[in-house]
Amino acid sequence: MAAASSGHKEIIVSVKTTDNLQRLDSYLSQHAEVNLSRNQIQNLISDGQILVNSKIASKKYQVQPNDRIEIKIPPPRATDIRAQEIPIEICFEDEYVAVVNKPAGMVVHPAAGNYDGTLVNALMYHFKNLSQRGGAERAGIVHRLDKNTSGLLLVAKEDRIHTKLQEALQKREIKRNYTALVCGHVEDEGEIDAPIGRSSKDRKKMAVTNRASREAQTRYKLIDRYRSYDLLDVSLQTGRTHQIRVHLAHIGHPVFGDPEYGGREKWHKGIFANEREFAKGLLEILPHQALHSRRLEFVHPVKGAKVVIESELPDDLKRLLKKLVNEGR
Numbered sequence: 109m110a111a112a113s114s115g116h117k118e119i120i121v122s123v124k125t126t127d128n129l130q131r132l133d134s135y136l137s138q139h140a141e142v143n144l145s146r147n148q149i150q151n152l153i154s155d156g157q158i159l160v161n162s163k164i165a166s167k168k169y170q171v172q173p174n175d176r177i178e179i180k181i182p183p184p185r186a187t188d189i190r191a192q193e194i195p196i197e198i199c200f201e202d203e204y205v206a207v208v209n210k211p212a213g214m215v216v217h218p219a220a221g222n223y224d225g226t227l228v229n230a231l232m233y234h235f236k237n238l239s240q241r242g243g244a245e246r247a248g249i250v251h252r253l254d255k256n257t258s259g260l261l262l263v264a265k266e267d268r269i270h271t272k273l274q275e276a277l278q279k280r281e282i283k284r285n286y287t288a289l290v291c292g293h294v295e296d297e298g299e300i301d302a303p304i305g306r307s308s309k310d311r312k313k314m315a316v317t318n319r320a321s322r323e324a325q326t327r328y329k330l331i332d333r334y335r336s337y338d339l340l341d342v343s344l345q346t347g348r349t350h351q352i353r354v355h356l357a358h359i360g361h362p363v364f365g366d367p368e369y370g371g372r373e374k375w376h377k378g379i380f381a382n383e384r385e386f387a388k389g390l391l392e393i394l395p396h397q398a399l400h401s402r403r404l405e406f407v408h409p410v411k412g413a414k415v416v417i418e419s420e421l422p423d424d425l426k427r428l429l430k431k432l433v434n435e436g437r
Contacts, residue, residue, distance in 0.1 A: 110239070112434035117183070118180050118313045119142055121139060123175040136179070145222070150167060157259055158180070192229040196210070196230045199245070202412050206235065206263040207415075210258060218252060228247050235248065238264070250262040250277070251277060253401055257400070260403070282323045282405070284347075284404060286400060289398035290339070290340055291363075291364055291370075291375045292360065292361045302316040302358055303317065303318060303322060304316060304351060323346060325346055327342070334432045350368075363397045365395070367397075389431070403416070
């Protein structure tokens, strides 16, 4: 992705001869590097912001092999992103930084055509000042969590603080621990060191691959063991997209409830088929992946003191674990 001189973000997509021919909006919505919904893409087509082979595209256009698609995403206007009175748990706050506890189901930041109901909208309501280093649509956001992952996130109130915190992330000076329920049984502790890049089979997903990948390390320790599942403390040594979910799936133990990396029906087959009905009951309690960002440890970028924040597990995950204790031993 490259930034155009007008402030637009530009994405170039080259259609390969192996791609199935389909409508432009459908084709682009399935490519992870685009990261836009079909509705957002249709709006951009209507606004003349998508070109195919240097010509303005129509909504009915069907992609062809070797097409060159240019997507221009206009920068959000200040009025597009508004403060919204959305309740959030603030676990730590001073004049420089904050730590908030994001619920599962909340998107972290707005995207084109979808500027409401996100964590950023909530942050704008609760905090007077937020860093703008990442742009208006990512105000205050230092790092992200997947929509259906809950837990702790760092928020920067000034651009210089944002820069310092991101530098600390890159140097691996910020410690992040997650609680994850995984399918099957792992060793009592271990480290997964495997590069992560875009999946060649599904561009919306990540995968362990040596092609266009970045190094990634994840460590885990066993907390508790149930009949068919393990509860783990997981620590990130790097911060790649979907890293924990991809790594645990790679070793054959996907996060329970993960619809993209095999934590649902795919795992509960074969020798584990007897767990399918029990798993359905668990999914009624917690219908998303069982992954929670539980602990953050960092050195305050101004005061120099170590800050450690921990959050309780969300109520739905607590209820799931209670069911496992009572019925899943």
